[in-house]
Amino acid sequence: DTAVSQTPKYLVTQMGNDKSIKCEQNLGHDTMYWYKQDSKKFLKIMFSYNNKELIINETVPNRFSPKSPDKAHLNLHINSLELGDSAVYFCASSQDNREIYEQYFGPGTRLTVT
Amino acid sequence: KNQVEQSPQSLIILEGKNCTLQCNYTVSPFSNLRWYKQDTGRGPVSLTIMTFSENTKSNGRYTATLDADTKQSSLHITASQLSDSASYICVVSADTNAGKSTFGDGTTLTVKP
Numbered sequence: 107d108t109a110v111s112q113t114p115k116y117l118v119t120q121m122g123n124d125k126s127i128k129c130e131q132n133l134g135h136d137t138m139y140w141y142k143q144d145s146k147k148f149l150k151i152m153f154s155y156n157n158k159e160l161i162i163n164e165t166v167p168n169r170f171s172p173k174s175p176d177k178a179h180l181n182l183h184i185n186s187l188e189l190g191d192s193a194v195y196f197c198a199s200s201q202d203n204r205e206i207y208e209q210y211f212g213p214g215t216r217l218t219v220t
Numbered sequence: 221k222n223q224v225e226q227s228p229q230s231l232i233i234l235e236g237k238n239c240t241l242q243c244n245y246t247v248s249p250f251s252n253l254r255w256y257k258q259d260t261g262r263g264p265v266s267l268t269i270m271t272f273s274e275n276t277k278s279n280g281r282y283t284a285t286l287d288a289d290t291k292q293s294s295l296h297i298t299a300s301q302l303s304d305s306a307s308y309i310c311v312v313s314a315d316t317n318a319g320k321s322t323f324g325d326g327t328t329l330t331v332k333p
Contacts, residue, residue, distance in 0.1 A: 147307060148325045196263050206251070208269060213262060214262070
């Protein structure tokens with residue numbers, strides 16, 4: 107059984123398009139995250155939701171809009187895609203938003219903008 | 221500014237050998253330090269989590285150490301296997317806003333037969 111799943115695994119699209127990435131966790135966790143990993147393999151947190159409420163919103167263009175319909179799901183919608191958005195996007199979850207808890211990562215979505 | 225620096229950037233060893241990866245941080249106030257393993261094309265997987273009061277923690281052939289005074293951590297891999305080839309990421313969390321972790325840029329380990 108997959109703990110944290112993401113769809114799609116690969117996404118190739120053209121500049122200017124709007125796309126969504128979906129994430130689901132079946133661990134019963136309260137907190138979910140979106141991370142961006144660029145070509146240099148550096149992981150950066152983008153957003154964090156705790157019980158469907160936004161608790162972290164790093165300096166991310168407002169073209170990126172997360173949505174959490176329930177605490178098991180956190181989707182990421184990206185408007186007007188740009189070349190620089192090409193990266194691997196990871197979803198993660200943890201028991202709650204206290205740092206002591208381990209984060210479980212999904213398999214990633216490789217986004218390529220052409 | 222909170223920073224996490226890892227060394228070396230990359231490392232190649234022969235199967236069966238031991239190796240040690242380093243992590244230096246300036247995150248303050250310190251909450252915990254984690255080591256993750258990330259296989260190519262996969263998400264990171266947690267290896268160890270250490271709080272201020274812990275100075276060593278093991279997970280199979282992986283042993284992490286923490287010196288909170290010098291703000292250094294190491295990850296020691298014993299009797300390396302081909303499957304250890306991966307990126308190893310050090311993450312340090314501050315005892316402030318939840319979720320505000322600082323990630324190192326990783327060490328890429330290649331184990332050759």
